[in-house]
Amino acid sequence: MPDGRDPSNPTPGRETTNAGPTHGTPTSADLSGPTEKCGVVGVALDERAAARPLYYSLYALQHRGQESAGIVTHDGFQQHSHVEMGLVGDAFDESDLDSLAGQTGIGHVRYPTSGGVNASCAQPFSVSFKSGSLGLSHNGNLVNADEIREELADLGHAFTSDGDTEVIAHDLARNLLEADLVRAVKRTMDRIHGSYALTIMHDETVLAVRDPQGNRPLCIGELEDGYVVASESAAIDTLGGELVRDVRPGELVVLEPDGSGYDTYQLVENDDTAHCFFEHVYFARPDSVIDDTLVYEARRDLGRKLWEESGVETDVVLPVPDSGRAFASGYAEAANEMTADGTARDEGEDAVEFAEGLMKNRYVGRTFIMPTQDERERAVRLKLNPIKSTIEGRSVTIIDDSIVRGTTSRQLVSLLRDAGAEEVHVRIGAPPIVAPCYMGIDMASREELIAADRSIEEICEEIGADSLGYLSVDSVADVLGASKLDLCLGCVTGEYPYDIEGEETDRDVQRPVIGEGEPAHADD
Numbered sequence: 001m002p003d004g005r006d007p008s009n010p011t012p013g014r015e016t017t018n019a020g021p022t023h024g025t026p027t028s029a030d031l032s033g034p035t036e037k038c039g040v041v042g043v044a045l046d047e048r049a050a051a052r053p054l055y056y057s058l059y060a061l062q063h064r065g066q067e068s069a070g071i072v073t074h075d076g077f078q079q080h081s082h083v084e085m086g087l088v089g090d091a092f093d094e095s096d097l098d099s100l101a102g103q104t105g106i107g108h109v110r111y112p113t114s115g116g117v118n119a120s121c122a123q124p125f126s127v128s129f130k131s132g133s134l135g136l137s138h139n140g141n142l143v144n145a146d147e148i149r150e151e152l153a154d155l156g157h158a159f160t161s162d163g164d165t166e167v168i169a170h171d172l173a174r175n176l177l178e179a180d181l182v183r184a185v186k187r188t189m190d191r192i193h194g195s196y197a198l199t200i201m202h203d204e205t206v207l208a209v210r211d212p213q214g215n216r217p218l219c220i221g222e223l224e225d226g227y228v229v230a231s232e233s234a235a236i237d238t239l240g241g242e243l244v245r246d247v248r249p250g251e252l253v254v255l256e257p258d259g260s261g262y263d264t265y266q267l268v269e270n271d272d273t274a275h276c277f278f279e280h281v282y283f284a285r286p287d288s289v290i291d292d293t294l295v296y297e298a299r300r301d302l303g304r305k306l307w308e309e310s311g312v313e314t315d316v317v318l319p320v321p322d323s324g325r326a327f328a329s330g331y332a333e334a335a336n337e338m339t340a341d342g343t344a345r346d347e348g349e350d351a352v353e354f355a356e357g358l359m360k361n362r363y364v365g366r367t368f369i370m371p372t373q374d375e376r377e378r379a380v381r382l383k384l385n386p387i388k389s390t391i392e393g394r395s396v397t398i399i400d401d402s403i404v405r406g407t408t409s410r411q412l413v414s415l416l417r418d419a420g421a422e423e424v425h426v427r428i429g430a431p432p433i434v435a436p437c438y439m440g441i442d443m444a445s446r447e448e449l450i451a452a453d454r455s456i457e458e459i460c461e462e463i464g465a466d467s468l469g470y471l472s473v474d475s476v477a478d479v480l481g482a483s484k485l486d487l488c489l490g491c492v493t494g495e496y497p498y499d500i501e502g503e504e505t506d507r508d509v510q511r512p513v514i515g516e517g518e519p520a521h522a523d524d
């Protein structure tokens with residue numbers, strides 16, 4: 001279990017000068033990991049209201065954002081919108097859903113990406129303009145939103161939030177005054193730079209767009225009476241639908257408003273992709289399928305590789321619930337097939353035990369009040385409790401998906417020693433996080449990341465473990481079946497697939513030039 005976003009720095013990439021929970025004196029402890037920012041969905045149905053299927057989809061995507069939830073529908077005459085702060089279950093009641101008329105709509109769950117934690121940034125963002133109404137749901141983060149905002153503001157556009165989604169909405173609205181829907185989307189895609197998976201409503205038409213490098217996931221599903229586009233296939237499963245395929249990087253999907261089908265347009269071609277590897281490791285639901293692979297299986301395979309790369313012989317292997325479970329099961333399976341030095345186990349040789357040795361209190365929220373440093377240091381005990389009989393007098397390996405600040409790992413190691421563990425080894429199913437994320441994941445600032453300026457040995461000493469092992473970047477790419485240049489690995493290499501001011505890139509990429517005369521629209 002990683003150790004937390006910084007509540008004082010909701011905007012990734014804008015590093016905080018206010019130190020986080022381990023260094024300063026905030027009043028809350030936060031045991032969540034890197035935080036996914038958003039989930040998006042869109043549906044078009046034949047003779048059935050879209051509101052309830054959207055609502056159920058948002059439930060399925062709740063893990064991608066817990067700050068606000070919203071739905072925008074269109075009934076052929078006008079747009080209807082309901083957006084509230086809070087969890088999906090709290091944001092809507094029966095009458096809200098009844099008021100969202102229409103067979104097409106989009107939805108959103110949000111944790112703030114850019115823009116503050118307030119209702120003005122909750123989504124879908126909706127706007128009416130000369131040639132109709134627009135609704136937008138965005139997962140990701142633009143790295144050139146400020147430049148476009150400045151240019152549009154100079155042209156007279158008035159902004160109501162400081163979020164990048166409004167920038168996309170205004171840019172698209174402006175392009176729709178001059179071009180048809182597909183060309184307008186293309187013009188906006190040529191200007192925005194960064195990570196985006198969007199569901200858009202233009203009047204009653206639902207669109208889905210994925211950025212040319214496909215950083216965030218987005219997929220198409222077929223229902224009995226229509227089509228759905230969603231961040232993860234788990235939302236399609238929830239509606240009883242079938243996954244058709246992922247939306248391709250740079251592709252626009254336009255759903256027929258009567259749910260009878262969809263058209264696709266490959267608007268931008270790119271040699272490389274930049275899928276966020278952390279979706280597979282941590283963010284996505286294990287029951288979702290991304291890039292044709294079940295996330296649960298990918299995590300098990302990463303766990304197997306972790307054993308091959310840095311396995312250590314111990315009595316018992318424990319997952320850190322819930323996110324370490326699939327890794328630990330793959331790790332333990334591999335450990336029972338071969339020894340840590342790579343030789344096959346003899347038949348009848350004592351098996352490595354895979355056990356649930358840490359029980360999670362599911363009623364502890366993401367953040368809770370911890371007034372003193374001492375209490376914050378003990379925060380993990382509120383969330384996790386060891387099963388002593390599994391641990392006492394034994395050497396244990398705990399498997400987790402990442403270490404962010406190191407606070408939680410240190411607490412966990414100490415918890416296990418207090419429960420009687422003779423040795424505590426820590427294995428992580430991803431490489432060390434050395435740099436922040438600018439693409440919509442709330443990691444922590446560089447100064448707060450324990451691995452930013454420490455060796456693995458130094459981190460091991462800081463968290464008090466007997467040994468520590470991470471998975472290598474090469475192995476992640478190998479297990480995910482991708483070239484490193486088709487993945488975003490920015491937070492573990494410090495080299496990003498987008499042109500970000502002050503940061504290195506790992507490929508030939510340049511942000512569009514904004515504000516120097518009218519764009520040429522050569523390929524319109």
Ligand code: SF4
Pocket residue numbers: 215275276277278279436437438439440441488489490491492
């Ligand atoms: S920097 Fe890390 S978390 Fe952010 S998109 Fe890239 S891989 Fe994902």
